[in-house]
Amino acid sequence: MPLVADRCICLRKIEFSETSQILTLFARQGGVVRVIAKGAHRTTKVGASKFGGGIDLLDVAEAVFSHAPHRELPPLTEWRLTEGHRELRRNLRAIYLGTYAAELVTTLVHEHDPHVELFDRLEQSLREVATARREQAFLAFTLDLLRETGLMPELNACINCGQPMSRVARAAFAIDRGGVACGDCAPNFSRRVGIDPRLLRVVQTILTLPRLAGQPQRLPGLTRNQTDPLNRLLAEHIRFSSARELRLARYILAPSA
Ligand SMILES: [Zn+2]
Known part of the structure; x- marks a missing residue:
């Protein structure tokens, strides 16, 4: 061998x-x-x-x-x-985000399928979750993972009427359709979670930022009030698309109110 x-x-x-x-x-x-x-x-x-x-x-x-x-x-x-990762291992939130990122990779990436860029993004993101930039770094990594594996959901415009999310006041994510719907169209979809359209705009901003190899991205600072709903939406999407349970998701999402 x-x-x-x-x-x-x-x-x-x-x-x-x-x-x-x-x-x-x-x-x-x-x-x-x-x-x-x-x-x-x-x-x-x-x-x-x-x-x-x-x-x-x-x-x-x-x-x-x-x-x-x-x-x-x-x-x-x-x-x-x-x-x-001595720095990362000093912070419980950093440990959860790092190990959850690893679980997402094992869930979505097939064995023996090379992904050099994604590897570099994970290595970089693990360094960043050890810092105060951890929330935005983790969200940006999840989005890159979805893009790289061809599983990026539609988060830009209503999957029913095409209205851009920049123009709607209310929105929901239709889990079994892999996309967002405006407030008017949302009742057509039974498996849905509500999402603030302003958070969808944050996602669009992150997706348009340049990525430079080996350098941290210039991401907007995000709090858990912003990342929790997005991480929850993406976890639902990943569960549905992969038909697999995510063992660590509950550790990184605050209990729903
Ligand atoms: Zn619509």
């Missing part, structure tokens, strides 16, 4: 037996891959395990693993940690 070296972010881990871990990794060149880290928790006589005592969620590393798309769980052979 040929070995490949790739920069990876750990998206998901399952402790497997006393010493091993099954990992879902986002590899920069190779896309989402699942590997087994045998002996991750076993320490040698000199006191160090091959993988530094175990791999954590969101860890970024230069990794080496067998390239075997048809094999169930190829082994991870090297893991040289480059970013352990």
Whole structure:
């Protein structure tokens, strides 16, 4: 089996037996891959395990693993940690947003499907959720993920009459139609959540901002009063489009009033 070296972010881990871990990794060149880290928790006589005592969620590393798309769980052979996210791990909200971003990637990105730009966006966004820019950085990442996977909902104009959201006073998101409806058309759609049209304009603003590789985007500052309704809408959309539950969504959304 040929070995490949790739920069990876750990998206998901399952402790497997006393010493091993099954990992879902986002590899920069190779896309989402699942590997087994045998002996991750076993320490040698000199006191160090091959993988530094175990791999954590969101860890970024230069990794080496067998390239075997048809094999169930190829082994991870090297893991040289480059970013352990010490800042991020000091803030509970940052941990939730970071791990939820990882869950969204495993939910929407198919295995062995390369997404180099999205990898770079995730790596950048994980640095930003450790800062005061975390709310806008997380929202911008979710929008980029939806765009990259072809699942961006219609948030610009009413899916029924075409009226732009910039001109309506009330709006709702029709979950099973993947788009917004104006206040007049909303009653036609039974599975819907109300949304303030001003927040939809915030989304349009974010979508038109330039992205420069390796640099934080100049995003508008957002509070949770603004991001919670949008994150809730996007979580409903992702659940419906993927037909999968999002385990971490409830940790990042405030309980509804
Ligand atoms: Zn309408």
